[in-house]
Amino acid sequence: MARNTQVAADHNAPPITQQLAQFVATHPSRGWSDAVDHEAHRTFMNWVGCAVGAAGHESAEAALGAVGALQPAPQATVLGRRDRVDMASAALVNGITSHTFDFDDTHLKTIIHPAGPVASALLALAEHTGASGRQLIDALVLGIDVSCRIGNVMYPDHYDRGWHITGSTGTLGAAAGCARLLGLDAQRTQMALGIAASQPVGMREQFGTMTKPFHPGGAARAGLMSALLARSGFTASPKAIEAPRGMVQTISTKCDWREATDELGQRFEISFNTYKPFACGIVIHPSIDACAQLRAQGVTPEQVERIELKVHSLVLELTGKKTPADGLQAKFSVYHGCAAGLTFGRAGEDEFSDEIVNRPDMVALRAKVVATVDNSIDEASADVTAILTDGRRVHVFVEHAIGSLQNPMSDAQLEGKFHGLADQVLGADATARLIQACWQTGGAADLRALARLAVPA
Amino acid sequence: MARNTQVAADHNAPPITQQLAQFVATHPSRGWSDAVDHEAHRTFMNWVGCAVGAAGHESAEAALGAVGALQPAPQATVLGRRDRVDMASAALVNGITSHTFDFDDTHLKTIIHPAGPVASALLALAEHTGASGRQLIDALVLGIDVSCRIGNVMYPDHYDRGWHITGSTGTLGAAAGCARLLGLDAQRTQMALGIAASQPVGMREQFGTMTKPFHPGGAARAGLMSALLARSGFTASPKAIEAPRGMVQTISTKCDWREATDELGQRFEISFNTYKPFACGIVIHPSIDACAQLRAQGVTPEQVERIELKVHSLVLELTGKKTPADGLQAKFSVYHGCAAGLTFGRAGEDEFSDEIVNRPDMVALRAKVVATVDNSIDEASADVTAILTDGRRVHVFVEHAIGSLQNPMSDAQLEGKFHGLADQVLGADATARLIQACWQTGGAADLRALARLAVPA
Numbered sequence: 001m002a003r004n005t006q007v008a009a010d011h012n013a014p015p016i017t018q019q020l021a022q023f024v025a026t027h028p029s030r031g032w033s034d035a036v037d038h039e040a041h042r043t044f045m046n047w048v049g050c051a052v053g054a055a056g057h058e059s060a061e062a063a064l065g066a067v068g069a070l071q072p073a074p075q076a077t078v079l080g081r082r083d084r085v086d087m088a089s090a091a092l093v094n095g096i097t098s099h100t101f102d103f104d105d106t107h108l109k110t111i112i113h114p115a116g117p118v119a120s121a122l123l124a125l126a127e128h129t130g131a132s133g134r135q136l137i138d139a140l141v142l143g144i145d146v147s148c149r150i151g152n153v154m155y156p157d158h159y160d161r162g163w164h165i166t167g168s169t170g171t172l173g174a175a176a177g178c179a180r181l182l183g184l185d186a187q188r189t190q191m192a193l194g195i196a197a198s199q200p201v202g203m204r205e206q207f208g209t210m211t212k213p214f215h216p217g218g219a220a221r222a223g224l225m226s227a228l229l230a231r232s233g234f235t236a237s238p239k240a241i242e243a244p245r246g247m248v249q250t251i252s253t254k255c256d257w258r259e260a261t262d263e264l265g266q267r268f269e270i271s272f273n274t275y276k277p278f279a280c281g282i283v284i285h286p287s288i289d290a291c292a293q294l295r296a297q298g299v300t301p302e303q304v305e306r307i308e309l310k311v312h313s314l315v316l317e318l319t320g321k322k323t324p325a326d327g328l329q330a331k332f333s334v335y336h337g338c339a340a341g342l343t344f345g346r347a348g349e350d351e352f353s354d355e356i357v358n359r360p361d362m363v364a365l366r367a368k369v370v371a372t373v374d375n376s377i378d379e380a381s382a383d384v385t386a387i388l389t390d391g392r393r394v395h396v397f398v399e400h401a402i403g404s405l406q407n408p409m410s411d412a413q414l415e416g417k418f419h420g421l422a423d424q425v426l427g428a429d430a431t432a433r434l435i436q437a438c439w440q441t442g443g444a445a446d447l448r449a450l451a452r453l454a455v456p457a
Numbered sequence: 458m459a460r461n462t463q464v465a466a467d468h469n470a471p472p473i474t475q476q477l478a479q480f481v482a483t484h485p486s487r488g489w490s491d492a493v494d495h496e497a498h499r500t501f502m503n504w505v506g507c508a509v510g511a512a513g514h515e516s517a518e519a520a521l522g523a524v525g526a527l528q529p530a531p532q533a534t535v536l537g538r539r540d541r542v543d544m545a546s547a548a549l550v551n552g553i554t555s556h557t558f559d560f561d562d563t564h565l566k567t568i569i570h571p572a573g574p575v576a577s578a579l580l581a582l583a584e585h586t587g588a589s590g591r592q593l594i595d596a597l598v599l600g601i602d603v604s605c606r607i608g609n610v611m612y613p614d615h616y617d618r619g620w621h622i623t624g625s626t627g628t629l630g631a632a633a634g635c636a637r638l639l640g641l642d643a644q645r646t647q648m649a650l651g652i653a654a655s656q657p658v659g660m661r662e663q664f665g666t667m668t669k670p671f672h673p674g675g676a677a678r679a680g681l682m683s684a685l686l687a688r689s690g691f692t693a694s695p696k697a698i699e700a701p702r703g704m705v706q707t708i709s710t711k712c713d714w715r716e717a718t719d720e721l722g723q724r725f726e727i728s729f730n731t732y733k734p735f736a737c738g739i740v741i742h743p744s745i746d747a748c749a750q751l752r753a754q755g756v757t758p759e760q761v762e763r764i765e766l767k768v769h770s771l772v773l774e775l776t777g778k779k780t781p782a783d784g785l786q787a788k789f790s791v792y793h794g795c796a797a798g799l800t801f802g803r804a805g806e807d808e809f810s811d812e813i814v815n816r817p818d819m820v821a822l823r824a825k826v827v828a829t830v831d832n833s834i835d836e837a838s839a840d841v842t843a844i845l846t847d848g849r850r851v852h853v854f855v856e857h858a859i860g861s862l863q864n865p866m867s868d869a870q871l872e873g874k875f876h877g878l879a880d881q882v883l884g885a886d887a888t889a890r891l892i893q894a895c896w897q898t899g900g901a902a903d904l905r906a907l908a909r910l911a912v913p914a
Contacts, residue, residue, distance in 0.1 A: 210691050
C-alpha cells in the first residue's frame with residue numbers, strides 16, 4: 001500500500017494542554033449557569049440508570065471475571081451489583097455497563113458518549129475518597145468539557161479514520177475530571193492530561209462486540225490512573241495533546257485548535273448533551289416517536305390496517321430490516337420501531353428482547369408498515385399516517401424526535417427511562433430513591449449513600 | 458488545517474488476527490532452534506537486569522504511589538524492590554523500570570523494544586499462576602513475534618506519524634504471550650488480540666518524560682488484562698487488527714500484511730533482537746566502542762594529546778554536545794562517550810551520572826576530542842585515532858559496534874552489563890545468583906524463586 005501522505009506537522013499549535021489544565025484546576029466551583037448545572041445532573045442520572053440496567057449483562061460478568069483475578073480491594077461499587085472492587089476496576093466495569101445497551105448520552109456535534117468515561121472514573125474515585133457531590137458535579141462538567149472540546153478539534157476526520165471517539169477523547173476527560181476531584185494544581189493537572197494523551201482507546205471495528213463498551217470503560221480507568229500518577233509526581237510532556245508528535249496530530253489530520261479553548265469557561269459542552277429515549281440507533285427515533293404519538297391519540301394496533309411511513313433514504317439504508325429474527329436485528333429495523341412505538345409507547349431495552357420481537361402481534365404489526373423514501377424529509381424527521389380498519393387516517397409528522405437537542409427528554413421522561421432500566425435490577429421503590437439521590441447529587445456530603453442505593457438488596 | 462487525505466480502506470486484508478491467534482495457541486513448545494531459545498533467554502535476562510537497575514528511580518516511586526492507591530493484592534514482585542502488587546500493576550511497574558534507562562533491547566528493523574511489554578506481563582502472570590519457566594520462554598518468543606511482526610507491517614509510517622511503536626504494538630505482544638501462558642485456545646486468543654487491538658499506547662512527544670517508559674508498562678498491563686478478559690468470555694472483533702476500521706489501518710497508512718505471516722513459525726523475530734552495551738543513543742555506540750578498544754590496547758587518558766574522531770554527519774547532528782552540563786545532556790554527547798570509553802572501557806548508567814560527567818578529568822578529556830564529519834563512514838561505524846603526547850598515533854576503526862546485529866554482545870558481556878545495573882541494588886553475590894536463574898529459566902519449575910532473587914535483602 002501507499003506511503004502515508006500525512007499533512008505537514010503543525011509546530012505552531014497553541015498550548016492547549018496547559019490552557020485546559022489551568023482551566024480545570026482553577027475554574028470556580030459551580031462557575032456556570034443553573035441550566036448547565038441541571039444538565040450535569042441529568043447526564044449523571046442517565047449514566048447511573050444505564051449502568052444499573054446492564055449490570056447483569058454477560059459483558060459485566062466477563063469483565064468482573066478478569067478484574068477478580070487481581071483480587072481487588074473493595075474500594076468502590078459496581079453499580080447494580082453487590083460486587084465491590086478497587087476504584088480503577090470499578091471505573092472500568094461501570095464504564096462498560098453504562099455503554100452496553102448503547103443507551104447512554106450523546107454529544108451530537110461529535111457523537112461522543114461523554115458520561116461513560118468521565119462519570120465512571122469520578123464516581124469510583126469519589127466513593128473511595130469521600131469527595132462531596134458538589135465536587136463530583138464540578139468535575140463532571142469540567143471533564144466532559146475537556147473530552148468534548150478535544151472531540152470538536154478532531155471530529156469528523158478522527159472518527160472517519162477509524163477511532164471510536166468516545167474512548168479516544170474520554171481518557172482526557174476522565175483524567176481532567178479526576179485531577180479536579182483530587183484537587184491537583186494546574187501543573188499536576190497538566191501532567192495528568194499528558195499521561196492520558198498517550199492512551200486513546202478504541203477502534204470502530206469493534207462495534208457489535210463487547211469491546212465497544214470496553215472503550216469508555218478503558219478510558220475511564222486510564223484517565224483515573226493518569227490523575228493518580230500525576231498526583232504521585234509522574235511526568236509527561238507539557239504539550240502532549242498538541243505537539244507535532246503529540247496525541248491530536250498523531251491520531252487526527254483535522255486539528256481545529258480553536259475548538260479547544262474558544263469561549264472556555266463561558267460555553268460548556270455538557271449543554272449540548274442529549275439522552276436517547278429509545279434503545280436503538282438514532283435514525284429510527286423519529287419513527288418510533290411518531291407511532292408513540294399515534295398511540296397517545298388513541299390509535300391501537302388492532303385498529304390499524306396499514307401504517308404509511310415516509311422517511312429519508314438513510315433511514316432505510318441503515319435500518320431497513322423488515323423481518324428481524326431477534327432483538328439485535330430489531331435494533332436495525334425501523335419496522336419494529338414503529339410496531340413497538342404503537343404497541344407500547346416506548347422502545348427501551350425490553351422492547352428489543354428476542355421474546356417481544358418474535359411475538360405474533362409484533363410480527364403482524366411490522367408487516368403492516370409500508371415504508372417509502374422521501375428525501376424532502378430530513379433524516380431527523382418522520383412522516384407517519386395510520387390507515388385504520390374503519391377507513392380513518394391519522395397523521396403525525398415529527399420534525400425533531402424526542403431526545404434531540406431541539407426536543408429534549410423532560411426530567412420526568414428521564415426518570416421513566418431510568419425506571420425502565422433499573423426497576424428489574426433494584427426494584428421500583430429502591431429505583432425511585434436512587435433517582436432522588438441522583439437529582440440531589442450536587443448537595444450530597446459524599447457519594448457513598450448514592451452508591452449504596454445502586455446495590456440490589 | 459486540511460482534511461485527512463487518507464488512502465482508501467483496504468477491504469481485502471488477510472485474516473491476520475485469526476492467523477496469529479492460531480499460531481500463538483498451537484505452535485509447539487520450543488518449536489524453534491536452540492539459537493532462538495537461547496536468544497529468548499538473553500532477551501529475558503537483559504530485561505530483568507534493566508528493570509532491577511532502575512528499581513529505585515523516581516519514576517518507579519511515582520508509579521507505585523499511584524498503584525498503591527488501589528490497595529493492590531500482593532500477587533507479584535516489583536523487580537529490585539520489596540513491594541508486591543497485583544499482577545497487572547507489577548506488569549505496569551516492571552515495564553516502566555525496564556525502559557527507564559533506555560538501556561533495554563532493540564529490534565532494529567522497527568526500533569521496537571520488545572521485552573518491556575511482553576516480559577513484564579509474562580513474569581507477573583507466571584509468578585502468580587505458577588506457570589513453568591518453559592511456558593514463560595515459549596510465551597515470550599511467541600508474544601515478541603506478534604508485536605514485532607505487526608511492527609514490520611506498519612514501520613516506518615506508523616512511527617513517523619508519531620506513535621511510540623514499542624507501546625502501540627506491545628499491547629498485542631503482551632496479549633499474545635499472556636494468552637499462551639494461560640493456555641487459551643485459538644478462538645479465545647483471537648479475542649485477546651482483538652481486545653488488545655483497541656489499546657495502542659504512546660506518542661513520541663513523550664520522549665524525555667516518565668511517560669516514555671510508561672508506554673511499555675501500559676502496554677504490558679493492557680495486554681495482560683486483554684488475555685484475562687478473553688479467558689472470561691469477553692469478546693472483540695475477530696478482525697480487530699486488519700479490518701478497515703481496525704487497529705492497523707487506523708494507526709498506520711503502511712499496511713504490509715505479508716510481514717504478519719511470512720515464514721510464520723519458521724522465522725522468529727526475537728532472532729533479530731539486540732542489546733545495548735552503552736546507556737545512550739545508538740549512534741554514539743561505535744565511537745564508545747572504538748575508544749574502549751584504544752583503552753584495551755593500553756592507551757590511557759594521561760597519554761592522550763588529542764583524539765581525532767571521524768563520523769557520519771548524523772552522529773554530530775544528534776549527539777554533538779561538546780560540553781554537557783549533566784548526565785542527561787551527556788547522553789547526547791559523542792565527546793563524553795569517547796571520554797567514558799577511554800577512561801572506563803564502558804558507558805553504563807553510572808558513567809552518565811552527573812558526578813562522573815562533571816569530573817575534571819572527564820571535562821579535560823572531552824576537550825581533547827576533535828570530531829569531524831566524514832560521510833564515507835557509515836552511521837553505524839566510527840574511525841578514531843589517538844595522538845599521544847610522545848607523538849605516537851593509535852588507530853581504531855569500528856565497522857559494527859558491539860551490540861549490533863553483526864557484532865552482538867557475548868553472554869559474558871550481557872552478564873557484565875547486568876552486574877553494572879543490578880549490583881548496587883541487590884549486591885554482587887545475589888546478582889550472580891539471579892543471572893544464573895535467568896539462564897536456567899527454560900528449565901525452571903516456576904518463576905517464583907527467580908522473582909525472589911530479584912528482591913533486595
